[in-house]
Every structure is written in structure tokens, then in C-alpha cells.
Amino acid sequence: MNKFIFDSGEGTVKQIxxxxxxxxxxxxxxxxxxxxxxxxxxxxxxxxxxLLGPSGCGKSTLLYLIGGFLxxxxxxxxxEGQPVAAPGPDRGIVFQHFALFPxxxxxANVRYGLEKMGLAREEQERRAxxxxxxxxxxxxxxxxxxxxxxxxxxxxxxxxTLAVDPRMLLMDEPFGALDAQTRGLMQxxxxxxxxxxxxxxxxxxxxxxxxxxxxxxxxxxxxxxxRIKATVETRLDRSDPHIYRSPAFAEKVDxxxxxxxxxxxxxx
Amino acid sequence: MKYLPILLCALLWxxxxxxxxxSRDLLPSLSDVLSATWKLAREGDLxxxxxxxxxxxxxxxxLAIIVGAVLGILMAWWRAVDAFVGPLVEALYPxxxxxxxxxxxxxxxxxxxxxILLIFLGCMLPVTLAAYNGARSCxxxxxxxxxxxxxxxxxxxxxxxxxxxxxxxxNGVRTALALTFxxxxxxELIVARAGLGYLIGFLGEGGVYDAMFAVVLVVAFLGFxxxxxxxxATRRVLAWRE
Numbered sequence: 001m002n003k004f005i006f007d008s009g010e011g012t013v014k015q016i017x018x019x020x021x022x023x024x025x026x027x028x029x030x031x032x033x034x035x036x037x038x039x040x041x042x043x044x045x046x047x048x049x050x051l052l053g054p055s056g057c058g059k060s061t062l063l064y065l066i067g068g069f070l071x072x073x074x075x076x077x078x079x080e081g082q083p084v085a086a087p088g089p090d091r092g093i094v095f096q097h098f099a100l101f102p103x104x105x106x107x108a109n110v111r112y113g114l115e116k117m118g119l120a121r122e123e124q125e126r127r128a129x130x131x132x133x134x135x136x137x138x139x140x141x142x143x144x145x146x147x148x149x150x151x152x153x154x155x156x157x158x159x160x161t162l163a164v165d166p167r168m169l170l171m172d173e174p175f176g177a178l179d180a181q182t183r184g185l186m187q188x189x190x191x192x193x194x195x196x197x198x199x200x201x202x203x204x205x206x207x208x209x210x211x212x213x214x215x216x217x218x219x220x221x222x223x224x225x226x227r228i229k230a231t232v233e234t235r236l237d238r239s240d241p242h243i244y245r246s247p248a249f250a251e252k253v254d255x256x257x258x259x260x261x262x263x264x265x266x267x268x
Numbered sequence: 269m270k271y272l273p274i275l276l277c278a279l280l281w282x283x284x285x286x287x288x289x290x291s292r293d294l295l296p297s298l299s300d301v302l303s304a305t306w307k308l309a310r311e312g313d314l315x316x317x318x319x320x321x322x323x324x325x326x327x328x329x330x331l332a333i334i335v336g337a338v339l340g341i342l343m344a345w346w347r348a349v350d351a352f353v354g355p356l357v358e359a360l361y362p363x364x365x366x367x368x369x370x371x372x373x374x375x376x377x378x379x380x381x382x383x384i385l386l387i388f389l390g391c392m393l394p395v396t397l398a399a400y401n402g403a404r405s406c407x408x409x410x411x412x413x414x415x416x417x418x419x420x421x422x423x424x425x426x427x428x429x430x431x432x433x434x435x436x437x438x439n440g441v442r443t444a445l446a447l448t449f450x451x452x453x454x455x456e457l458i459v460a461r462a463g464l465g466y467l468i469g470f471l472g473e474g475g476v477y478d479a480m481f482a483v484v485l486v487v488a489f490l491g492f493x494x495x496x497x498x499x500x501a502t503r504r505v506l507a508w509r510e
Contacts, residue, residue: 069412087415099409103431103508112427116418144508164417 016043021075037225046198050215054267058226092166100145113164151182168200223266296478305482328387340399365390391444398440402433
């Protein structure tokens with residue numbers, strides 16, 4: 001089982017394995033909350049998976065556990081066969097509120113991970129510049145995050161994460177803080193990036209359309225405590241720019257919305 | 269002209285003395301005070317005593333900033349440090365630090381050491397609290413981002429927690445800067461053989477009131493100037509905040 005054969009994603013080797021994970025959230029004050037209960041999930045290399053559920057269902061918690069930011073207390077999480085111990089540059093993370101270092105310019109933000117890799121200065125500059133241009137921020141290299149719009153901030157954050165060439169992307173409602181137009185643009189750009197360079201993506205969202213549009217597989221979670229309620233393969237042609245208007249898209253959205261609705265009501 | 273009120277006060281001062289509204293024994297005229305300042309500067313007393321004060325204040329404040337910032341950040345970061353040091357900081361914070369003047373003299377004598385220690389002890393707590401509050405306000409997502417980009421746990425303190433704490437820290441240091449002058453002058457007034465505070469006391473006892481007022485004026489100006497300079501420097505450091 002420990003062979004690392006990276007096939008087209010159909011094979012048996014899984015990149016992320018979540019096995020019977022439960023997680024209890026313990027706030028400094030107040031009572032404990034069971035956030036996740038017995039969650040199991042497998043993700044193949046280069047697969048784009050959306051984790052969908054009502055707010056407070058623990059979907060972000062699951063992402064943080066995979067990222068190594070929270071300790072796994074019950075169950076196990078393995079990345080390419082290894083149990084998760086700590087965060088690492090193999091798992092790039094993108095947050096809803098961008099989490100750019102506000103005291104660093106766009107260039108310095110993007111270069112941060114490259115510095116930590118111990119690359120030569122020129123190599124850092126070259127890769128940072130290439131990444132900044134890829135996300136369309138050329139000309140804003142010396143801007144501070146506070147000078148950028150929400151969409152530009154998320155582009156910069158994406159560039160910072162992609163610069164270190166992670167083997168998988170963990171995205172925590174990355175477009176949730178953007179206005180509708182910007183969100184649409186960012187969704188198609190993320191798809192374009194993913195199609196150019198397929199990476200494993202685990203994408204947390206509570207937006208059904210977004211999940212269907214982006215992911216190959218949508219994992220629907222129940223209201224708290226979070227459990228996996230259903231998994232739906234989308235099987236849509238993502239290269240179609242008018243996918244929104246296709247009946248297949250509407251059907252999938254409908255199918256998933258029916259699964260989510262009860263949970264959303266419960267979480268009110 | 270923002271400083272017009274100060275200029276008006278200066279004119280008023282000169283006028284009430286010149287018109288004999290107050291006795292010159294209680295308040296020498298501003299012009300006498302200025303000429304006494306000039307005399308003190310020319311004869312060198314101002315410089316030697318000023319240098320002694322500057323050294324004490326600078327050393328005490330620098331120590332307070334370094335130790336206070338490190339302590340505050342460690343308190344915010346490790347619960348064990350907080351549990352141990354937190355109550356001490358809380359208990360000592362409201363204590364009037366000038367009460368320590370005799371203690372520091374007992375320990376370190378009349379020279380520089382006792383003043384530096386006093387300023388260090390007095391200024392450390394505001395810096396510690398500011399660093400603590402600043403570090404506590406550090407966003408979790410920033411720390412996680414740095415960790416996932418390859419920064420070690422310890423490295424994150426320097427790369428993320430310290431800059432996050434900076435806006436608060438800068439305010440704490442400003443408080444400490446003002447406190448430095450208070451503690452410096454009062455400790456020098458009470459027991460010292462040099463320094464601007466000593467000079468004020470010495471001239472006052474000798475009845476040379478225009479010169480005494482001159483040193484008071486110099487101290488006031490130094491405090492004002494240091495604060496302005498500090499404000500200007502921090503605005504540059506925090507330029508990213510916009």
C-alpha cells in the first residue's frame with residue numbers, strides 16, 4: 001500500500017486519507033463542542049474535491065486537521081501514507097480572509113515561502129515574479145495588502161501558496177469574502193490554474209453552485225457534529241465556459257442542494 | 269501654526285515678570301532663563317550633566333524595551349510563562365516606581381547603575397503589557413500561513429508574532445519613553461552626583477533660580493523633542509498600516 005504510483009487519479013494510491021476522525025473543540029471558556037464525528041474520506045492525487053456543508057459543520061476543522069494545524073485526537077489522517085504531524089509546504093493553504101502578512105509587500109509575501117526553502121536570492125525573485133504575473137498582479141509587486149482590493153489580496157495569497165509548489169491545495173472558503181463578480185472571475189481562474197497544472201485540491205465552501213462548478217467530487221457534510229452525509233461525483237465538462245447554463249449543471253446543483261437543505265435548516 | 273499657544277504662554281510669562289506681577293524670586297523672567305541656559309551651555313555644565321542623563325535614560329529604556337518585549341511575547345505565546353509571570357506583572361504594574369529609588373540606591377549606589385536599574389524596572393512593565401496584548405491579537409491564520417510555508421514554530425515568533433504586536437508595542441514604548449524622563453529626573457534629584465535632575469536640585473539649593481529654571485526648561489524640551497522624534501520614526505515603521 002505504500003507504493004507511490006501517481007496515476008491519473010483512478011488508482012488505489014490515495015494522497016489524503018482521513019480515517020475515522022472525530023474532533024472536539026474546546027474553547028477557553030464555555031463548553032466543549034463535538035465538531036467532527038467519525039469522518040472518513042479519501043482523496044486521490046490531482047483530484048479536485050469540494051467539502052460542502054452548512055456553517056459550523058466542522059468542514060474547516062477537517063481542513064485544519066489535514067493541514068496539521070490542529071492535533072488529530074481520534075482517528076488518523078495520512079498524507080501520502082505518512083501520518084500528519086505538523087504543517088508543511090507540501091500542503092498549501094488559502095484562507096477566506098487571505099492571511100497576507102500586512103507588513104510585507106506583495107513581492108515579499110510571495111517570496112516568504114521561497115526564503116524558507118533556502119533558495120538563492122535570484123531564484124526567489126525569479127519564481128516570485130513569475131507567480132505574481134501568473135495571478136495577474138504585475139505592477140502591484142511593491143503594494144502592501146492594505147492597498148489592494150479583496151480579489152487582488154486573494155490573488156496575492158494564492159501566488160504565495162503556489163510559489164512553493166505544494167503537492168496539494170487546502171482552500172478554506174477562499175472566495176467567501178469576495179463580491180459576486182470577483183468570485184466568478186476567481187473561480188474560473190482557479191480552474192484554469194488547476195487545468196494547467198493539476199494539483200490535489202480540497203476546497204471548503206458552503207456555496208452549492210461553487211462546489212458543483214469547481215469540483216470533480218462534492219462531499220456533503222451534515223450539521224454539527226459534522227459527519228459525511230453523501231458524496232456526489234459531478235462529471236461535468238469543466239472546459240465548457242457556459243457550464244452554468246447546461247441542464248446537467250442545474251441537475252447537479254439541485255441534487256446537492258436537496259442533500260444540504262435539511263442540514264442548513266438544522267444549523268439555523 | 270500649531271505651537272502658537274506655547275508662544276503666547278512664553279510671551280505672557282515674560283510680560284507678567286517684566287510688569288512686576290510676580291516676584292522674580294518665584295519666577296525669573298523668560299529672557300533671564302534663556303540667557304542662563306546659554307551660560308550653562310557655554311560653560312559646559314549642561315553638556316556633561318546632559319550626557320550623563322542621556323546615557324542613563326537610553327540604557328534603562330533600551331533594556332526595558334528588549335526585556336519587556338521578549339517577556340510580553342513569551343507570555344502571550346506560552347501559557348506556562350503567562351501563568352507564572354502574569355500575576356507578578358499585574359501586581360507590580362500599579363506600584364509607583366519612584367518608591368524604588370532608595371532600593372536601587374541601596375543595591376547599586378549613587379552612580380549610573382541605580383538610575384539605569386530604576387528606569388529599566390519602571391519602564392519594562394508598560395512595554396511587557398503592550399507586547400503581550402499585541403502578540404495576543406496576532407491572527408491565527410497568519411501564524412498558520414507562515415507554518416505551512418515552512419517556518420519553524422520559533423521562527424514564527426520573529427516573523428509573524430513580533431510584527432503583529434508592533435502597533436501595540438509602539439504605544440507601550442511611547443508610554444515608557446515619557447516614564448523614562450519622570451524616573452530619570454526624580455532619581456537624579458534625590459540621590460546623584462551628576463545629571464540634569466541633579467543640576468536642577470543643585471542650582472535650586474544654591475538659589476540660582478534662573479539657571480534652575482533653565483535646566484527645567486531643557487528637560488521639558490528634551491522630553492518633547494524625544495516624543496516627536498519617536499512619533500516620526502514609528503510612523504515610518506508602521507507605514508504599511510495606511
